[in-house]
Amino acid sequence: MSEKIMIFDTTLRDGEQSPGCSMNLEEKLKMARQLERLNVDVIEAGFPIASEGDFEAVQAIAIQIRKPVIAGLARANRLDIERAWEAIKQARRPRIHTFIATSDIHLKYKLRKSREEVLAQTSEAVKLARNLCEDVEFSAEDATRSDIDYLAAVLEAAIQAGASVINIPDTVGYAIPQEYGPFIKALLAKIPSRGKAIFSCHCHNDLGLAVANSLAAVDAGCRQIECTVNGIGERAGNASLEEGVMALRTRRDVLPYHTDIVTEEISRASKLLCNLTGLFVQHNKAVVGRNAFAHEAGIHQDGMLKNALTYEIMTPQSVGITASTLVLGKHSGRHALRNKFEQMGYELNADELERAYFFFTKLADQKKEVYEEDLVAIIQDGIKIIPDIYRLKYVHSAGGSQGISSAAVKLERGEEIFVESAVGDGPIHACYRAIDRVTGLPGRLLDYSVNAVSRGKDALGEVFVHVEFEGKNYIGKAASVDIIDASARAYLNAVNKVIHEKQRQAKSPDVSTETAGTN
Ligand code: KIV
Ligand code: ZN
Secondary structure, eight states: OOEEOEEEEOIIIIITTSTTOOOOHHHHHHHHHHHHHHTOSEEEEEOTTSOHHHHHHHHHHHHHOOSSEEEEEEESSHHHHHHHHHHHTTSSSEEEEEEEEOSHHIIIIIIOOOHHHHHHHHHHHHHHHHHHOSOEEEEEETGGGSOHHHHHHHHHHHHHHTOSEEEEEETTSOOOHHHHHHHHHHHHHTOTTGGGSEEEEEEBOTTSOHHHHHHHHHHTTOOEEEEBGGGOOSTTOBOBHHHHHHHHHHTTTTOOEEOOOOGGGHHHHHHHHHHHHOOOOOTTOTTTSTTTTOOOSHHHHHHHHHOGGGTOSSOGGGGTOOOOOEEEOTTOOHHHHHHHHHHTTOOOOHHHHHHHHHHHHHHHHHOSOEEHHHHHHHHHHHSOSSOOSSEEEEEEEEOOSSSOEEEEEEEEETTEEEEEEEEESSHHHHHHHHHHHHHSOOOEEEEEEEEESSSSTTOOEEEEEEEEETTEEEEEEEEESSHHHHHHHHHHHHHHHHHHHHHHHHHSOOOOOOOOOOO
């Protein structure tokens, strides 16, 4: 019988805090629901002391997501721990995850504390957390660059104080598998109370070794892997959930372990995250990249036709990728649309179906063929989780390779109609300036991308923008067969998020600003 490896997903904490990955409350909830479908064991929902927004998101996830353990991160001090507990206490299975650094580099330059002080702080923090919550995880930040005997003493103290999960992070992604595995084995041997805790690994990907290191840690005795969907995270990211899970599943012959992940949900989780953050994975990314199952060379295609085992070590179906099919035509009705969405795993309520149908008929008029990818774009774009406070009625632009571009927009907000125009360096710049004139919220465009959603010259173009408003970054997205139209609506999507956030803050005014950050 193989041993179970627990999957601790930190997409919404370590992943979300990296540049370009921030999500609002509704988006985090959406992602958390998908993580629950994926059947992860633990969702680290955020770092509640970091900001009011983080606190609210962790609390909402704790209340609404009932199957997995919900963890909240806290530095090893009273304020952080109490704030984390406040956010997660309504979870069915709450966990406080507290941490402090143990390497001499961090002690000397960051914490300015002695080894004895950090040891004492560990015991105190874990005891405090344990008084609030039965399930406490302790992490020794920068463990892999810590003195092994000192680290063992700190971890022993954490277990004695009541921590039942002990994490040994490679915070800076410095370890290599041949070193990390033996390091963990030797470390465990030095901890007298090791039998009372589950050991966990948390690897960063600075040298591209995060998954390999996690597998080495499992072989050395860790029974929990901390990871993120698509490997997002600080700097080069964290260990990627899909790669670790599929390695364990595909190489059961040499890795006698299993996870409870519903691997058929992997592709959907990956795509959802891309859509929420606008951060796309490279085409050749293992497991979830567009080319991960594409066989291009003639000799490979020939082999695949004879027997898929020739070049395929896992099936696309096992990670939830199904062949892209032509789905519906302009005469398809609501019933057919609902059935198709259900087959694709999306359950729509009556309202959502009505809106999806409206967008579908519009698209089917513009486009000859509608594919599954188009339908995904429809629900991601058409059924917005953020209300359309400003709506685009039309955009008209003029540009070219020479001269100044111009754009005119007509926007609607409630009963009010606004018309503005502007010139700019290209039609999109002009269009954004015209929108800024209406909203009075000047944005700074940080990133812009456009992708073809499906195939053909009339493919839907999906635009993602990262825009800074009042010092904060927002992501906007929209899809259309006309990329200027998609660009304008993507920008408005970001504007609407700013206004939505302001409206929410006005309802709960004691909003603190960002106070903390970690890897
Ligand atoms: O990388 C790290 O050390 C962390 C800890 C807070 C677990 O993210
Ligand atoms: Zn980390």
